[in-house]
Each structure stands twice: as structure tokens, then as C-alpha cells.
Amino acid sequence: MIKIRDLEKIYRTEEVETVALNKISIDVKEGEFVAIMGPSGCGKSTLLNILGLLDDPDNGSFLFNNIEVAHFNERKRAELRKHNIGFVFQSFNLIDELTVFENVELPLIYTGVKSGERKKRVEEVLDKMQIMHRRNHYPQQLSGGQQQRVAVARAVVNNPKLILADEPTGNLDSSNGNEVMTLLTDLNEQGTTIIMVTHSEHDARYSHRIIRMLDGQTVLENIMV
């Protein structure tokens, strides 16, 4: 599903040049659950952003479903992104002014799903995540675990082939964290590819494979048994 070769990303300010990704090469097959680990500043998040088509690389090749996307423009990336990729963030990133229902509905609006169909699908996924009873609440009225469940619901409502999770349990206590990890595992078992950046060895153990990074390069791959 994902094949990157010799990918480079360099951040430049007037005086400093920081190499975030240094000719990195990674493959991810469809249906895999991959964890990416490494110390702060090793380039994990940069990699995730490029994989999520939020950012573009400076050099190298990126095949997504056998399409070269490395130099897609913003509009093309957005088009591909909204149909194929869902995101889960450490800080949930829900819109404060929208209710649970409206937050989950958002991706469907931008993919042009009709209102009746939207309602059906949002309710389905809220039901699955067991937060249906909170549908008319605003994010501030929910606990952290509930907020992250809403975020996961939003990530999957469009049935994406790939979910990118950036430290999804980072702001949660362990029981809520476990709950979210179980949710992700379930989704993976139903066929969704998952790539997750994490600091937590515990969370990483839910994955099939761990890619360890240092200074913008992969240093080690562990296959989980």
C-alpha cells in the first residue's frame, strides 16, 4: 500500500538547516498495523505528516496504492487524503464550537455525502464507539477518553483504508488508553491499515511491526510475534 524510497525532508531557516528525514525507505502492506518509535526530534511526526499527505517531501519517491504522490499539489493531496486517510491525534483536535455529532460529520461534509446518508453513517459509528448518548454534547463537556473516542469515530466515519495515529494515548490515563488501543486493534482486524507514532512500548506491542527511528533514518525493525 505504501512504498517510500530515499525520502528526504529538510527544514531550513535563515541560519540553520535541519534534516528531518534522511533518505528514508519504508514499505507498509495493506492490513498491517505498524508502530513508529524513536526519541523526540527523530523525524517520526514529519514522516507521519508526509504519509498523511499533509506535507510534501523534498526528494525521493512516495507510492500510495502504486500512485506516485511525492509531488502532488495541495488540491490533489487533499482529494486523495479525504477519501483514503483518517487521522487520530494526541490532543484529539476536536472543534470546540461543534457538537460530537457535528465533529464526526465533518469529513463526510467535505467528501460531499448527502445529509440523510451522513446522519445514518455518523450514528452508526457513534454507536460502535459507544458514545451515541453524547452526540449533542460539546467537546469540553467530555472526558479525555470520550474525546479521543469521538476523534477515532471521526477518523473512521469515511471508511478510510489507512488510519494515521499520532500518539493517540499520550493525553490519556492507562485505562482510557487501553480502550483506545483496543478500538484501533478492532479496526485493524476489520482490514484497516494503521500506522501509529508512539513513545509507549506498551502501546507498540499492539502492532504487528515496530519501526525505530533515529536522526531521520530507520535504525531497526522489530516484528512482533
Added chain:
Amino acid sequence: MIKNHLKIAFRNLWRHRVFSFINIMGLTVGMTACFLIFLYVRFELSYDRFHAKADRIYRIVADIKTPTETIPASGPAWPVGPHLKLDFSEVEAYTRVLPDQILFRKGDVKFQEPNAIWADSAYFSIFSYILIKGDARTALKEPFSVVLSETAAKKYFGKEDPMGKTLLMTGDAAPATITGIMQDMPNNTQVKGDVLVSMSTITAKWAQDLDNQWGNYSPWAYILLKPGINARALEKKLPAFLEKWSGKEMKQLQMFVTLKLEQLKDIYLKSTRGEAIGSKKVGNIKNVYTFSIIAAFILFIACINFINLTTARATERAKEVGIRKVAGAVKTQLARQFIGESVIICFIAFLFTLALSALLLPSFNHLAGKTISEGIFTNSSLLLLLLGAGMVIGLLAGIYPALVLSAFKPIEVLKGRFATGSKGSILRKSLVIAQFAISTALIIGTIIVYSQMSYMRNRNLGFNKDQVLVIDTDGDKNREALQQAISRLPNVRSTTLSASVPGGAYSGAYSELENIKGDLQITNLDLYFVDFNYIPLYNIQMAAGRPFSPEHKTDSSQAIILNEAAVRLLGYHTPDQAIGRRFKQWGHEGKIIGVIKDFHYKSLQQPIKPLSMRVEWPRFSLLSVKINPENVTRTISAIEKEFKTVIPNRPFSYYFLDEFFNRQYHDEERFGRLFLNFAMLAIFISCLGLLGLASYSTMQRTREIGIRKVMGASVSNIINLLSKEFLKLVVISFFIAAPVAWYFMHKWLHDFAYRTSISWWIFAAAGILALLIAILTISFQAFKAAVSNPVKALRTE
């Protein structure tokens, strides 16, 4: 999607009520000011455009070249109108128009009708005033025909039908017949009359030869051209026309005339002629421009607030932008959302603007000194225009913030790695500078307008206008008897009869005067007819010679007094040189017996012109009465009693000369008041914006303030820190505003022949004022932040 956007928009407005309030209030005030100015400008531009044939109506004006000057007259000689119609097939009709005050009586009801007009018979076929009763073609044809407005008809006849009835006209009580009733003339017409009298009355009763007097100038004259006629082409034929009819006379009098055609629609705002006859309404295109520019500025300031507050709040919306982008939104969708939001805000402001405008219109009418609009809800196209304008403002003001917001990179903002770009803050700062530059310039302008007004009121005019009551006898034959009766009253110090008083109408006389070389020089002199007591009563100073005196028999027919300007015109180096020289004027000749010092007999807009004074008893109509300051009301009622005994046929009317003289500055006062009001509005809106920005900036720096306080910063340190940034902008704006304001106000003052100087303190005062207002605005926010508990600030991180 639209539903989702609307929802977000309203929830955002509600969540950030203070910002929304500042935003909407600023826009509302700005739009209201603009709308009112728009109504004013529209009204000024609408003068005399309602006439169906306005495109074909021209006013004939004349430049009269004498050996010494060119006089811009607002009308041609009396015979020009009729003779143009005779000579040129291009001319369809003509009418002369002479505004006047005429005494009318019906039984015991008597009025000195202030809005009377003498007009030729084609008046109603040229202008589109609506005749309700009577025949438009013949109503003003016969001598002693009168057409009344509905208001005048009610005044004289109550519920009676006035058609065919009789009014007694002028002091001679000539009977005149009502031949028509017209709708009241609209406010936006230059010559508004309530009573029209046929011009043929004048030729029938007083001046049979008038239509042949090519040297006699007086009324306004209008012609209606046939369709398709080029006025400029006709204008080119006029010199030959004049040569044919009055060439000999022009040569003999040494007065050469050029006739010009002014399009009716342009007269009110653009013509510089017309003040001489005491025309009632002269607009000023400069005022229209000035206020249009002010309106644009105010709107600009309001839009700046909007842009500044919205972009300043961008950080708060950044997260939303990031999430939406991750969820699949593209830039254009987001831009549309944010522009939509600003349009919504403008729509809300539009609704408030309607309410506020409706509320303020009556006082604005009062402020503008005329009814510019009866109401705003009567005209649906006006409302649509305002709505459209509101939406366009929303679009324009929304574009920049929308572009800024929608361009955020999702990863950065979601990671919180988002800094308010220095680019954005530079733009915000320049916008604040622009706002305050405009406001400061308006403050400077206001101060200068007011100091010029105070200068005009307080300047030594060269005569004494205090405690002088002027009674209009309208030339009644008993005026001298009245003078004697009033002179005997207690508290009356002295009296004088004359044809003119300072600030009022006067004659312009073709004169021949001996100049320094000993030749008789032809010149046009302003002319006051005065009695022996005039110069002492008004305390006009002599520069040479002596005033008129009853002891010199010849003073009543063979003596003239000139002012210094006239003496200079004749080439004399000192006033004394002019004494005893010869003069000829209006059939009289004799010697110059005295020279008076220059005094301001016109408003200070105009320079002091050469003036002559002569004694000529039949010309007198005004009685000036100098009274003691005590018991003024009792004195006036005593005077009124005498008037009613001596001149029973006329209504008693009087005015105080100082008020009468100062009425010449009403336009300037109104201009000043409008200027002041709009300047205050501009400052108010700017301060709203500053308040918003300051509170936002303080909010953003909560953490910094917390850290600084922990490190030992005092309250005044913090206030200083927060205020400095904004006050710097205000100071910069002052240096932009000062030269610009100086330039424009310098030009404005140039319209006044006598003007105050623009001194440095005006700029200092304006600068300090702007700075004080800004400090007040900012320090409230800064103080709040400075005294808050630092622990709280740090905990929010």
C-alpha cells in the same frame, strides 16, 4: 455545508461576544455615518435634476468687463431673455426669475412674503413645478397674476378656494388675481418660491421701458433650448447678438459683456455666481467632496477594525482550520467559509445600521440644516443599495483574513507550533497607523475649522455691530416720520436711515471718478445710500476729510465718500489726496468729501472691495436703531408700537445686526459641526479597534506577563510594556497626519479672504489629544492584565 458554516459562525460570534460586539458596533457606526453622508451627498447632487427638461435648461450669466475689473454677474441685462427668443430659433422659451420680498395683504392678514418670485410666463413650461389649478401656459402671462403654493394658499385663504380671488400687493396695495395653485416646490430646488408674480407686472406698473434697458442688470434668466441643440454652439453666436443690440451702449459705458450658458443641473453646486443677488441656496461641490472623502475614511477605519480583529484572532481559529483541512477541506472551501462569516457580521451590522440611521436621521437633518431625507424606509431601492453595499464591505473586509486563515498549514497549527506571523502583525500595525493618521488629521481639521470660525466672529470688523436693531420699512413713504418717532423713545441712542447695512444687499454702481492723474476713471463701485447719521452710528472711522453733515447743503446731492480700497484703486497714495476730487455716479456729480477706513461690509470670505457712500433720501428703506443694552424687550415693544402707528399697512419686522451679520457664517458653522461629529465618530471607531487589539494582545501575552511578574515586574512596568507598543503607532500616525492635514486645511483656509494662521499649537493639541485617547483605551486593558495573579496566568499553559 452552508448549514455547518452558519452554525460555526453564530456559535463563534456568541462565544466571543466582546469581539463580536466591537466588530459589529464598529461596522454599524461606520456604515451609519457613511449612509447618512451618502443621503446628504445624494441630496446635494439632486438639486434641480427633477425637471423633466433639465438637460435643455440653461442659465444665462454675464461677465461684465469694466476698465478696472471683470464682474461675474449671475444674470444678464433685462432684455437679453426676450431678444434671444426673438433672434434664435434654437431657443424654445425663456423666463427671467427675480427672487424678492413682497408685501401682501388680504383684509387684516398681512405678510412680508420672504419667498416671492417674479417670473415670466414660460416659467411653468420650462420648469417642472406642478400646477394643481390654473393653466400652466397662461397663469403668469397677464400683469398682476399670482400663483400660490399650497402652503401659501392655506396661509392667505385657509379653506377657501383662492382661484380668481384678489390679494393686495406691495405698499401701493395693487390688486392682484390668483391665477394658479401649485404644489409646494421640493427642497432640492435652488430658487424656492411660495408666491409667484407675473414679470409683466413690473413692466406694466413700474418700468415700461425695462425690456429695452441693456445696461440694467438684475434678474436670473433661464432659457429652454429645443431638443438636440448644442449650447456651446449657441454660446458662440452670443457676442454678435450683443454687438447687434447693445454694441454702441457697451462702448459708451466702457462695459463689455460676455454671455455664457450654465447648465441648470450644475448651477447649485458648481456655479460661483449668484451670491450677489442674495440667492438663497448656493451649494458647494467642495463640501460634497469633503464629506464623501470623510465617509470613505470612516468606512475604511471600520473595515480596518474588522480585518485587524479577525486576523488577530486567527490563532484561535487556527486549530479549527487544521482540523478541517485534515478532514478534507481545501483552501477555497475554508476561504469561502470565512468570507461567509464576515458577510454575516456585515449583515447583522446592516440591520443595526437601518435602526440607527432611522433613529439619527431627524437630528442629522437638523445638523445638515436641511431635510435631506424624510425617512429611509420609504425608498426600497435605497435599502437594497445599502444592503448591497453592506455585503460588498463584508466581502472586501473578509478577503484578507480569509486568505490568512485558510493558508495555515494543518500540521503546524495542530502541533501548536504556530506563531503569529510577524508579517501579519506588521500589516496590523500599519492598519492601526492608518486609522490613527486619519483620526488625527480629522482632529486637526476640526480644530482649524473652529479656530477660523472664532477668528471670523472676533475679528475687528471696522464698525460696531452691537446693540443695533434694523427695521425694514420696505421703502414706505412714512419712514422718515418713523425715524423721528423712534428717535424720541427712551433707551434709543440714535437712528439712521439707509439702503444697506453691513452684511446685507447693496447696489453696484457704474461710476466715473477722478484718479491721481486727473482723468475720470470708469469703474464699478459698491454703493451704500446712507443718511448723515450712518457713519457715527456704526462707528466707522474716517481716514481723511469729513463725514456727511446736514450743515453742508450740497452733501445730499453732490458729495461722495469712498473707502480706502476705492482710493487705492484710483491710484492715490494717501487718503488725503482724494479729497475734493470729482465724481459722476448714477446721474449725480460732485466732489469726494471724505475717505472712511476700510470696514468689513461683507463676510470675511471676501476681501474688502471699493465702496462708495452717498446721501439719497428716496433710496432709503432700512432704519438702524442703536439702543441701550438695558430693557431691550421694553425698548423693542415701544419701537413696535410706534411702527404700527406710523406705518400701519406693513408688518413689523426687525433683526439685530450682529446676528444678521453672523448668519453669513451659518454654512461654515454647519460645516464645522458636521466635521466635528464625523471626526469624533472616526476616533470612536478607531478606539474600538484599538481596544480590541489591545485586549487581544494582552490575552496573548498572559503567560509572558505572568513570567515577568514572577521575576519582579511592577504593575507600572507591565502597563508600560503593553502600552508602549501601541503608543508608538499613534506617534508614527501623528507624523503622517500632520503634513497631510496641514496641506488640506491650508487649501481650505484659502477660500477665506481673512483667515487665521495655522499655528503649531493646533498640531500639538491634536497629537496630545489622540495620544491621550489611545492611552485611555489601552491602559484599561493593560491595567487589568498587570494586576492579575501571575500564578493563574502560568497555570493556563
